[in-house]
Amino acid sequence: MGKYQSNVFKTSLITYPMIMFCGPAENKFLFSNENKLVVAWWPGTAKRMFPHSLLFVTGDKGHQIRRLLMKFMKQDDLNQYVGIMDAIARRNMQSNWEGKGKVRAFQLIKDYNFRLSCRIMLGTEDPDKMMKIGSGFKVLFKGILGLPLNFPGTAFHRAMRAVEAIKRELKCIIEERRAASLEKMQETDLLSGLLLTADDEGDSMAEEEAFENLMLYLFAAHESSTTTTAMVMKYLAEMPHIYDEVLREQRDIAMSKERPDQLLELEDIKKMKYTWNVVNEALRLRPPIQGSPKVAITDFNYAGYHIPKGSKLLWSPLATHLDPALFPEPEKFDPSRFDGKGPAPYTFTPFGGGPRMCPGKEFARLQILVFLHNVVKRFRWEMLSLTETIVVKPTPVPSEGLPLRLQPHQS
């Protein structure tokens, strides 16, 4: 077992009893890969920040929120998003990658994901607004991992203030949109849509709920996808034969375009089969989410243990992904595992499974593949640091920000 996996497993051993001890299923505990508890999504911390977020709302209300959010992941919308993502990726390449011999890739990937999330979900690319929302997220992220002690000087207090500041920015964007055109709002972006669109029962989302769920979306859309893209870039640097296959696929797609300025479409994404297999293999070995607390809804037996109904459980995608009975030679990076029908159902679970499975899976697929298309067709790269490790805080991130030396292609 590799050091990374062994550390994640050891921390899971701590997680399990703590979840059982601490109660409510929504409490999430997150750990570093140093065998020590360094951060905890303490009981109630996140819930106090976002009481109306989908993560904490169950039952009919939870389903209603989920349905409203899912409306923005329809096929037609996804098609439109690909072009927007490609345009943003091209600009990101021109301003941050081209002409630079060396880059710290992690932050640049994050900038791309944050910008496109703001554009698609909020309908803005205004640098001032993005800067304010982005810095709010940084403070929020630090506070969500600590104790919920709400008095001046604590990380939680700063995070609560950041939440309010982000909400103020969102309100400001909504008001501007309302002033511009109420009719147009419905079509333009997720925020307007959430506030205006009623679900099948005719309920629209209250303003506070819409803001909190939108923050959850913004957060998810740039954190997990950034981590995954960075891991793929790391694996591609380490395995040139896999990089070559990805390059061949992406070049074919680029050359099938009549003009170089023609943007990618959903049909192009469907052709990225090998690249998607590579992303899946990276998700298998480095799933961004280490687990998610659940409650057993019935009695069952597992591995010789009786699990009574009502038990608090933590499922771990990594433990399943490294089971040699499901994935032979589990530590080997092998994208061909995803050829054909791929792994058996519920054995590959980076996005979870069942009714609360990640609703952003398709969005993430587009974000990641569009970015990889743009970076692979422009550059080869090698890793500059020999000491860099992957730390889990709480998603796996390269400890030094993934410093790379870029080699532009000749043509």
Ligand code: HEM
């Ligand atoms: C590589 C990228 C991503 C990965 C690996 C990922 C993974 C996950 C996982 C494991 C869960 C928990 C599922 C469960 O508890 O059963 C989840 C939930 C969620 N994800 Fe993602 N996610 C990714 C990207 C996204 C994106 C791009 C969005 C939004 C556009 C998003 C929105 C959400 C939301 C709203 C939930 C909560 C769903 C619920 O509670 O019903 N995720 N994600």
